[in-house]
Amino acid sequence: MNPLLRTPLLDGLELKNPVMPASGTYGAALEGKEFGDVRELGAIVTKTVTPKPRKGNPPPRLAETPCGMLNSIGLENPGLETFLAEVLPRALELGPPVILNLGGESLEEFEWGVERVQETGVVALEINLSCPNVQGGALPFATDPEACLRIAQSLSNRSELPLFFKLSPNTHLLCEVAMAAVEGGAQGLTLINTLLGMAVDWRLGRPRIARGVAGLSGPAIKPVALRCIYQVRQVVEVPILGVGGIQSVEDVCEFLAAGASAVQVGTQHFREPLAGVRLARELGELCAQEGFSVQDLQNRLGKDRKRNRDH
Ligand SMILES: Cc1cc2nc3c(=O)[nH]c(=O)nc-3n(C[C@H](O)[C@H](O)[C@H](O)COP(=O)(O)O)c2cc1C
Numbered sequence: 001m002n003p004l005l006r007t008p009l010l011d012g013l014e015l016k017n018p019v020m021p022a023s024g025t026y027g028a029a030l031e032g033k034e035f036g037d038v039r040e041l042g043a044i045v046t047k048t049v050t051p052k053p054r055k056g057n058p059p060p061r062l063a064e065t066p067c068g069m070l071n072s073i074g075l076e077n078p079g080l081e082t083f084l085a086e087v088l089p090r091a092l093e094l095g096p097p098v099i100l101n102l103g104g105e106s107l108e109e110f111e112w113g114v115e116r117v118q119e120t121g122v123v124a125l126e127i128n129l130s131c132p133n134v135q136g137g138a139l140p141f142a143t144d145p146e147a148c149l150r151i152a153q154s155l156s157n158r159s160e161l162p163l164f165f166k167l168s169p170n171t172h173l174l175c176e177v178a179m180a181a182v183e184g185g186a187q188g189l190t191l192i193n194t195l196l197g198m199a200v201d202w203r204l205g206r207p208r209i210a211r212g213v214a215g216l217s218g219p220a221i222k223p224v225a226l227r228c229i230y231q232v233r234q235v236v237e238v239p240i241l242g243v244g245g246i247q248s249v250e251d252v253c254e255f256l257a258a259g260a261s262a263v264q265v266g267t268q269h270f271r272e273p274l275a276g277v278r279l280a281r282e283l284g285e286l287c288a289q290e291g292f293s294v295q296d297l298q299n300r301l302g303k304d305r306k307r308n309r310d311h
Helices: 031-035 080-092 107-116 143-159 174-184 219-233 247-256 277-292 298-311
Strands: 008-009 013-015 019-021 063-067 068-071 098-102 125-127 164-165 187-189 195-197 214-217 240-243 262-265
Touching: 013 031, 019 219, 019 277, 031 262, 068 219, 068 298, 080 098, 080 195, 098 107, 107 125, 125 298, 143 174, 164 214, 174 187, 187 219, 214 219, 219 247, 219 298, 247 262, 247 298, 262 277
Parallel strands: 019 262, 098 125, 125 164, 164 187, 187 240, 240 262
Antiparallel strands: 008 013, 063 068, 068 214, 195 214
16 A cells, blocks of 8 residues: 555545545446456445436437536436345455445435445445436435435434535535535535536537436536535535546646545546546655655645635
């Protein structure tokens, strides 16, 4: 293990480096292995699994955009029982600790799911409150602080595993929602899920994505992700997993400096299935070259802010 990359997140949860794939951009969890050795990832995050199987949304559900892509997959997955029986055992064999991303249509579904996945070998749960492609994009838990507080309280009471709540940038109440999640018992946050967007085929007179509105990801959203992390870092102290448009090791450093405790690589995986592995390696090289550690990099903006205030 490279000591410069050590990434302690919580008591009892330390990663060997801060780079992991973002949910849903890495197959169910296993596909990276088809392309090479994934043992160098800090962790593996599964695609969202829901208690019941979901077919997902009708095609077309992907479209390329300048500097990014739109998706409306709609959380297609085989359901929690099939996932636990057929996918998770193989994901656990890959080496890196596994974070299971859990979705649901209702509070009751989330509660059932959280109870079901205790003692399955995963190190933490990422609770996906923020997929814009289900429930008509309404996102009640990720846009209403009261609703977020209630679900966080209920799920944290049911879980021995740490819970990271994945929040949405599609609200002006992001900081309030983040504080509510933490007050309710979230041990960490993941920021951000996709931004609502759209692409139009004006010749055919229809949206390019069957459902019309979809989630925008990729480098186009990086400044939004950095802003969200920076603002939320001012109001909570829990670890933040930063995600949105990361492509380069410089991007990783920017996210850590803005307040992320670790980072997730998403859309870049569609161009480069081992992007996360490359970034973990490059981060190690950069840290050695520059003589700093991941922990030195973290929250540099926050520290500057404090320094400026103290003087
Ligand atoms: C095709 C696709 C599928 C995704 N599926 C999920 C998912 O199942 N669960 C989830 O929490 N986020 C999902 N996301 C969101 C990503 O995890 C990530 O939050 C977002 O794409 C921003 O990161 P990026 O710009 O690096 O892709 C998906 C994104 C894409 C592009």
